Amino acid sequence: MANHKSALKRVRSNETKYLRNRYYHKTTRNAVRKLRATEDKAVAEELFPSVVSMLDKLAKRNIIHKNKAGNLKSKLAKHVAAL
Known part of the structure; x- marks a missing residue:
């Protein structure tokens, strides 16, 4: 276990960030x-912008890779267009 004050704080903050990131990713x-x-199609077109926004935020926070976010957005856009 860590002995320095800063290391103890880092352990606490890492746990908090981990839980927050896990929540955003799962959502x-x-x-x-x-x-x-x-x-x-109407429901899908309504949901699409919010899902794209969520993916962009995950990529910005480095929770997922930016290319993964782009690939997901592309596939979802094709899905919505095909409905």
Whole structure:
């Protein structure tokens, strides 16, 4: 276990950030699943901007890679257009 004050604080803050990032990532994955499962074009077009925004935020925070976010957005856009 760490002995320095700064190291102890780093352990606490890392745990907090880890839990927050895990929550954002899981929430976004659920939103993507919901959008993929949608069969109604109007509902999908309504959900799409918010899902894209969530993916962009994850990429900006380095929770997922920027190329992964781009690939997901592209696939979702094709899905919405094909409905």
